[in-house]
Amino acid sequence: MxxxxxxxxxxxxxxxxxxxxxxxxxxxxxxxxxxxxxxxxxxxxxxxxxxxxxxxxxxHIPSNSTLRRTVHQLLEEEQNRINELLKNSVFSLIIDETTDSNSRSWVGIIISNCEFSLCVDLVHANSCTASNLQKYIIETLLKYNIEFEQIQALITDGAPTCMCLGRNINKLGIKHVVCGAHTLHLISQIIIQNFDKVNILCAKINKFFYSGNQSKRKQRWLQANSRMINKPSLTRWGTWLQTCLDIYNNKVNLIKFLDHEENTKLKEKILLLLDNLEVSEQLKIIKYLGGLLIPLIKLIQNKIITNQLIDSFNNFSNFFFDEKVETQMKIIQTQFNFYSFNTKKKLKEIFNCIKNKYLNRWDIVKEIIKINYWMSPFYLKRNIFDPQIIHTELLNLDILPVEFLFNWKELQKFIFNNNFTIDDNPIKFWTSNKKKFPKISEHILKKLSIKPTSCEVERLFSFLTHIDSPRRNQLNDISLKTEVILKYNQ
CATH class of the missing domain: 1.10.287 (Helix Hairpins)
Incomplete structure (x- = not known):
């Protein structure tokens, strides 16, 4: 002892x-x-x-077969939980398609409003057509006993299948909204189509730095420069604009770098394009357009709704949707000297094409940005019940018509007399005060019930890109569905 x-x-x-x-x-x-x-x-x-x-x-450690048996139970429990959440609530429906690491198509369906964002289904799709997407939506609605009246909007990207789906859904009285970031990417695509030589230059530089094993070449570039030239993506057209900006800003460095490279056909082609006056002129214009578009795309994708986004949006919409295109042409000319007749003609074509194709859709995007901006104090954990904040937001953004503000003093007194905190939910607040402020409550609740965003879908599908194990039978499909739904909804 x-x-x-x-x-x-x-x-x-x-x-x-x-x-x-x-x-x-x-x-x-x-x-x-x-x-x-x-x-x-x-x-x-x-x-x-x-x-x-x-x-x-x-x-004791359970066997693999025991673990597999619980997958169905877990999925059923999660679906029951979702069922309870969706009762008597209004929300937007987000749908998108992606491909996993085994080249299989998956369709994800998300239900989202200001209180929650839930992945409700993940479907293995043999072919991604508008009729198939419509079928998956109907199956999801039946599974969770959802009425059409509960869906305020269907949010998709701008793919042709989704646009066709939107036209079909409109017949059921559901508004189809193309998310803000995707609309901006489609606008970027129009800009690209009008600058063919710059597009060739981007493709050559992409091949020079990113095709095959170019690690030594990248290393040499980074030793002399602070960052790599952006790699353009065929599905994210904003990345192409960023590549053009990088080429414009690093033109001198690129020429010096290429001079020390071995004499290859690719090198000679890039140098010829960099020395071309028309390419230089087009790069100047793209630099200006990219300066308007890229901040908007990044801010909307990251769900950062701030004054910076509103300023960027106003600059962009004023530039592209002003009825007097000539005025905008003069603004550009003062910044970048005098352009050739062909270049000015091409710019007019771009403006008119964007106006004709996206003006109606842009009105919806503008409304979404306004809604999200009003909600930003809630997401940024500021006190949204500060009367001054509410008053400023509603007046500045013209969300409420003037007649809705007739009882503002009464509303102000009510908010001051109640100690609301940043944890209070705006939907619950306006719902509980429907009788006291019927017009304001009805208008704001309608606005708050839609929260479309591309980020929700991107977060869901980022899970799929890392799945490498072969998933061939039905059980593994259910395992994957359960894995993704539980991980997304955690």
Missing amino acids: KHLISDKHLKSKRRFEKILSEDIPKKLVKVIYQCGINLSEGSKLLENNQFIDIIKSIK
């Missing part, structure tokens, strides 16, 4: 415990990496109280 409580024994025990405690983190990290889990995700798992309780209580 004396030995057990002696200093020598206690020191030895502590030393042994220290060795064990130092060894555990290494083993944990090793296991996390061996299972193909990202370290940050693994750390979240170790911080999860449910996971810790399971580890403490576990007596």
Whole structure:
């Protein structure tokens, strides 16, 4: 007994415990990496109280077949939970298609409003047509007992299949909205179509830096410059504009860099295009257009609704949708000297094409930006019940007609007399005060019920891009659906 409580024994025990405690983190990290889990995700798992309780209580490790049997139960429980949330609520429906790492098409359906954003279904699609998308929507509505009156808008990208779906959905009385970021990408696409030589230059530079193994070439470029020239994506046209901006800003550096490269046909073609006066002139115009478009695309994609977004939007809409295109032409000419007759003619074609094709759609996008901007104090954790904030937002953005503000003083008194905090929900606030402020409540609740965003779909489909295991049978399809729905809705 004396030995057990002696200093020598206690020191030895502590030393042994220290060795064990130092060894555990290494083993944990090793296991996390061996299972193909990202370290940050693994750390979240170790911080999860449910996971810790399971580890403490576990007596035997369940077999794979036992784990598989629980997948159906989990999916059923999650669907029941979603069913409860959707009862008597109004929301927007977001649908999009993607391809996983095994080249299989998946259609994701998200239901979203200001209170929640839920992935409700993930369907393996043999072919992604408008009729198939419509079928998946109807099946989802039946599964969750959703009435058409509950859906305020269908949000999609601007793909032809989705546009056809939108026309069909309109017949059911549901508004079809193309998300803001996708509309901007389509506008970028029109700009690209009008600058063929710059498009060729971008393709050549993309091939020069990004085709095959060009790590040494990239390394040499980064030693002399702060960042790489952006890689254009065929599905995200804003990246093409960013590439053009990078080429314009790094033109001198590019010529110097190419001079030290081996004499190749590709190098000569790029140099010829860089020296071409017409290409230089077009790059100047694209630099201006990109300066208007790129900030908008980035802000909308990142759901950052601020004064900066409103300013960018106003600059952009004034530039493209002003009835007097000649006025806008003069603004450009003062900045970039005098353009040739052909260039001015091409610019007019771009403006008219955008106006004719996107003006009606842009009105909807403008309204969405206004709605999101009014909601921004809630998302930025500012006190949305500050009367001054509400008053300023409603007046400046013309969200409410003047007659709705007749009882503003009464509303102001009511807000001051109640101690609302930043955690209070705006929908609950306006719903509970429908009787007191019927017109204001009705108008604002209608606005708040739609929250379209491209980010929701992108977040959902980012899960699919990392799935590499072969998923061929029905059980694995259900496993994937459950995995994605639970992860998205956590």
